[in-house]
Amino acid sequence: MSFLSTVRSRRSVRSFDGRALAESELQELLDFARTAENPYGIPLEWVILDTEKAGLSSPVIVGEKAYVTAKVPKVPHAEEAFGYSFERLVLFAAEKGIGTTWIAGTMDRKSFERAAEVKDGEIMPCVSPLGRAAKKMSLREIMMRKGISADSRFAFEKLFFRGSFETPLTADGAGDLADALEAVRWAPSACNYQPWRIVLADGAAYFYLKRNKGFGEGRLFDTQKIDIGIALCHFALAMEEAGRTVSLSLEDPGITAPDGEIFIASLKY
Numbered sequence: 001m002s003f004l005s006t007v008r009s010r011r012s013v014r015s016f017d018g019r020a021l022a023e024s025e026l027q028e029l030l031d032f033a034r035t036a037e038n039p040y041g042i043p044l045e046w047v048i049l050d051t052e053k054a055g056l057s058s059p060v061i062v063g064e065k066a067y068v069t070a071k072v073p074k075v076p077h078a079e080e081a082f083g084y085s086f087e088r089l090v091l092f093a094a095e096k097g098i099g100t101t102w103i104a105g106t107m108d109r110k111s112f113e114r115a116a117e118v119k120d121g122e123i124m125p126c127v128s129p130l131g132r133a134a135k136k137m138s139l140r141e142i143m144m145r146k147g148i149s150a151d152s153r154f155a156f157e158k159l160f161f162r163g164s165f166e167t168p169l170t171a172d173g174a175g176d177l178a179d180a181l182e183a184v185r186w187a188p189s190a191c192n193y194q195p196w197r198i199v200l201a202d203g204a205a206y207f208y209l210k211r212n213k214g215f216g217e218g219r220l221f222d223t224q225k226i227d228i229g230i231a232l233c234h235f236a237l238a239m240e241e242a243g244r245t246v247s248l249s250l251e252d253p254g255i256t257a258p259d260g261e262i263f264i265a266s267l268k269y
């Protein structure tokens with residue numbers, strides 16, 4: 001399957017079939033996760049949790065028997081690094097027909113942190129159930145997807161620009177970067193807010209965060225920076241598939257950001 005088809009066929013799975021994955025399947029996920037590095041070089045410590053043994057649940061998930069999570073040191077860029085590496089696992093699972101859902105909010109965080117033994121100086125921003133999708137979605141899952149328009153995404157021209165934020169980019173105008181940008185467009189994000197904006201200039205894709213109300217400063221971690229980490233991951237993996245290498249830079253290009261977009265990182269190609 002091409003990278004873009006994996007991205008397009010993945011969706012959050014909130015209704016599972018009630019069967020546990022085989023030990024060998026969980027081990028394969030864990031083995032892959034441990035190789036899923038990020039360009040920040042920040043390590044994640046992965047944990048798989050048995051739902052029943054650890055007494056875990058999420059109000060939006062049914063029929064799950066296991067969760068995966070990861071702990072990361074609370075250092076600058078921990079969120080972007082977490083988003084990048086965790087999404088690699090999410091996409092690997094999707095290729096194997098294993099369902100996941102990024103969860104940052106709809107869980108009893110204390111129980112998960114206890115079960116994952118989160119220590120001082122670490123954060124465990126998100127968890128995901130693991131399993132195979134049930135034949136039918138629960139009513140709650142259907143309603144939830146509707147409520148956040150989970151099956152749609154913003155138009156290309158609203159998210160991507162060339163040279164400056166004044167020049168929106170169309171898929172046709174994006175040339176050989178169209179697939180990588182399309183892969184970003186279909187990435188998952190908290191509340192499906194899609195807070196990424198990208199300006200292409202001088203051989204680099206500059207990633208900006210267009211913040212939604214209720215996120216950001218003063219919280220234990222910045223959920224929308226996780227979203228940007230996911231976007232960086234989609235762009236980089238799509239480019240890699242096309243035989244191109246990208247490299248991360250944190251240098252602010254000084255592009256004027258008229259709507260308060262915050263520069264996060266760039267990928268040079």
Ligand SMILES: Cc1cc2nc3c(=O)[nH]c(=O)nc-3n(C[C@H](O)[C@H](O)[C@H](O)COP(=O)(O)O)c2cc1C
Nearest residue numbers: 011012102103104105106150188189190191192226
């Ligand atoms: C960082 C992050 C946090 C999320 N937190 C939750 C959550 O707490 N509960 C939930 O049901 N979905 C959560 N989601 C899933 C999004 O709602 C979902 O990815 C988005 O609506 C797009 O739908 P899709 O994943 O089916 O494409 C989260 C996604 C991300 C990336």
